[in-house]
Amino acid sequence: MDAVSDHRSGCPINLTVEILGDKWSLLILRDMMFGNRRHFRDLLTHSQEGIASNILADRLKRLVEQGMLTKADDPTHKQKAIYSLTERSIELVPVFAQIGAWGSKWLPVSEELSIRAILLEQGGPKMWEQFMRELRRSHLGEHVYADPGEVPVWMQLKAAYEEVVARRGRSGA
Amino acid sequence: MDAVSDHRSGCPINLTVEILGDKWSLLILRDMMFGNRRHFRDLLTHSQEGIASNILADRLKRLVEQGMLTKADDPTHKQKAIYSLTERSIELVPVFAQIGAWGSKWLPVSEELSIRAILLEQGGPKMWEQFMRELRRSHLGEHVYADPGEVPVWMQLKAAYEEVVARRGRSGA
DNA sequence: CCTAACCAGTTGCAATTTGCAAGCAGTTGA
DNA sequence: TCAACTGCTTGCAAATTGCAACTGGTTAGG
Numbered sequence: 001m002d003a004v005s006d007h008r009s010g011c012p013i014n015l016t017v018e019i020l021g022d023k024w025s026l027l028i029l030r031d032m033m034f035g036n037r038r039h040f041r042d043l044l045t046h047s048q049e050g051i052a053s054n055i056l057a058d059r060l061k062r063l064v065e066q067g068m069l070t071k072a073d074d075p076t077h078k079q080k081a082i083y084s085l086t087e088r089s090i091e092l093v094p095v096f097a098q099i100g101a102w103g104s105k106w107l108p109v110s111e112e113l114s115i116r117a118i119l120l121e122q123g124g125p126k127m128w129e130q131f132m133r134e135l136r137r138s139h140l141g142e143h144v145y146a147d148p149g150e151v152p153v154w155m156q157l158k159a160a161y162e163e164v165v166a167r168r169g170r171s172g173a
Numbered sequence: 174m175d176a177v178s179d180h181r182s183g184c185p186i187n188l189t190v191e192i193l194g195d196k197w198s199l200l201i202l203r204d205m206m207f208g209n210r211r212h213f214r215d216l217l218t219h220s221q222e223g224i225a226s227n228i229l230a231d232r233l234k235r236l237v238e239q240g241m242l243t244k245a246d247d248p249t250h251k252q253k254a255i256y257s258l259t260e261r262s263i264e265l266v267p268v269f270a271q272i273g274a275w276g277s278k279w280l281p282v283s284e285e286l287s288i289r290a291i292l293l294e295q296g297g298p299k300m301w302e303q304f305m306r307e308l309r310r311s312h313l314g315e316h317v318y319a320d321p322g323e324v325p326v327w328m329q330l331k332a333a334y335e336e337v338v339a340r341r342g343r344s345g346a
Numbered sequence: 347c348c349t350a351a352c353c354a355g356t357t358g359c360a361a362t363t364t365g366c367a368a369g370c371a372g373t374t375g376a
Numbered sequence: 377t378c379a380a381c382t383g384c385t386t387g388c389a390a391a392t393t394g395c396a397a398c399t400g401g402t403t404a405g406g
Contacts, residue, residue, distance in 0.1 A: 008222035010283025012276025012290045013203050013269065019280075021196045023364090030186050040383050049181035052365055057384055079373055079382040088279045095271045096186065102268055103185025106261045107192075110183025117185045196393090213354050225394055230355055252353040252402055 019066050024051055024059050029068065029089055030096065033135065034116060034157065038082050039074070048113075063089075085139040093128045093135070097121060112164045116157040127153055192239050197224055197232050202241065202262055203269065206308065207289060207330065211255050212247070221286075236262075258312040266301045266308070270294060285337045289330040300326055 008014055020026050027049060031037045037046060044056055060083060063069040068089040074080035100117030103109060109117075120127060131153040136142045146152065181187055193199050200222060204210045210219060217229055233256060236242040241262040247253035273290030276282060282290075293300060304326040309315045319325065 007281070009286065010281065011203075011221060011286040012273045012280060012282045014200060014222055015280035015282060016272050016276040017196060017199050021194060021199065023190060023194045026190050026194065027187060030184075041381075044383090048184060049187055052367090053384070054366090054386085055364070077373075077382070079384095081383065091275060091278070095268070095275055098268045098271045099189050100185045102264060103189040105264070107185060107188040108180070108183065109185045109188060113182065113184040214352075217354090225396090226355065227357085227395090228393070233355095250353075250402075254354070 019068065022059075024055055025063060025068075027051070028056070028059055028063065029085070029092065032069075032083065032085055033089075033093070033096065034154075036154070038084070039080055040083075043083075085135055087136070087140065090132050090135045090139065093132050094125070097128055112161060112168060115160045115164045119157060119160050120153075123153070192241070195232075197228055198236060198241075200224070201229070201232055201236065202258070202265065205242075205256065205258055206262075206266070206269065207327075209327070211257070212253055213256075216256075258308055260309070260313065263305050263308045263312065266305050267298070270301055285334060285341060288333045288337045292330060292333050293326075296326070 007018060020029075027047075028043060028051075031043055031047065035046065037043045040056065040060070043060075044051065044053055047056075060069065060071075064071050064083075067086055070084045070086055072082050072084065074082045097117075097120045100114070101121035104114040104117045104121070120131075130150065133144055133146070134152055134154060137144055137146075180191060193202075200220075201216060201224075204216055204220065208219065210216045213229065213233070216233075217224065217226055220229075233242065233244075237244050237256075240259055243257045243259055245255050245257065247255045270290075270293045273287075274294035277287040277290045277294070293304075303323065306317055306319070307325055307327060310317055310319075
């Protein structure tokens with residue numbers, strides 16, 4: 001019944017690794033967060049890295065059990081399930097921002113896939129907070145109204161991505 | 174020869190996961206960074222989570238290959254190897270800080286193992302930078318002099334940890 | 347000099363996890 | 377009515393993990 005029971009240790013890094021420390025969980029959350037994917041097939045067929053369906057099913061199940069996601073019926077389709085981020089997974093935004101910044105600096109990233117990470121890094125905690133508010137609205141159904149003067153983060157990220165893709169399409173390979 | 178060759182995708186999150194996305198790599202870096210461990214035996218026998226020697230050997234090899242660590246002979250002992258962090262692994266400090274903060278908030282951490290994470294979060298980017306300077310000095314041998322007025326971060330973390338341990342020793346279990 | 351402890355791993359093996367391809371029952375839209 | 381789509385499941389080979397024992401060499405103490 002101890003906080004440590006069933007875990008290798010009570011260290012916050014270790015406990016996080018026990019949940020997210022595999023080759024796929026973080027990528028699924030990334031796709032839900034930044035790619036706006038909410039359905040199984042959507043995650044499966046648009047996966048950049050080519051996740052297998054059995055792995056996806058297993059990870060979704062685990063993430064739901066761990067409180068990182070919730071699963072609900074889609075009212076528009078009897079077979080469809082909608083997966084949503086929870087508050088605890090939404091609060092991974094700063095973690096994603098730092099990992100994205102680190103990866104963009106040190107690893108052989110492709111330009112069109114790293115532009116969003118760079119933008120998110122430059123935006124800083126203020127932009128992260130705004131993005132988390134947007135995620136709460138669409139995933140938790142919170143009726144928070146956005147500042148009418150601000151451009152939604154997801155829209156900024158989308159525009160930046162498409163700008164790079166268009167530019168590369170015109171000139172390079 | 175492309176940036177994507179040999180990788181599942183050029184996404185910074187994915188590339189980071191390919192390096193650190195397993196149950197042990199991040200913990201080894203954590204122990205080197207925050208536990209000041211530099212030798213194989215040291216990492217093996219003081220591992221909170223009980224890593225096996227073959228896994229440790231494999232991960233150290235991989236981390237060296239990936240440029241996250243360097244390995245050198247210890248001049249005081251012919252059989253000893255000294256492992257050091259590199260600039261790229263030192264720059265994971267903000268990532269550790271965010272993960273530690275997230276884990277401390279959402280997971281069943283033990284108080285004595287999370288106090289350092291909380292302190293590092295409260296310290297913010299300024300403290301992270303100072304800590305990275307300290308790591309550069311001891312792992313990269315850089316001759317950067319610390320501001321004489323500031324208490325080293327590792328010392329602050331150590332003091333906070335010991336304070337919790339002492340307090341819990343007196344009262345609780 | 348002898349010996350026990352210490353050094354960084356290695357080896358063998360069983361159990362678990364992964365990745366791939368194919369398949370499934372039910373649902374929907376044309 | 378039927379093809380396409382829904383979220384998975386199954387079977388199986390390959391890779392990875394975890395455990396325990398072991399290795400060849402080094403060093404400190406008596």
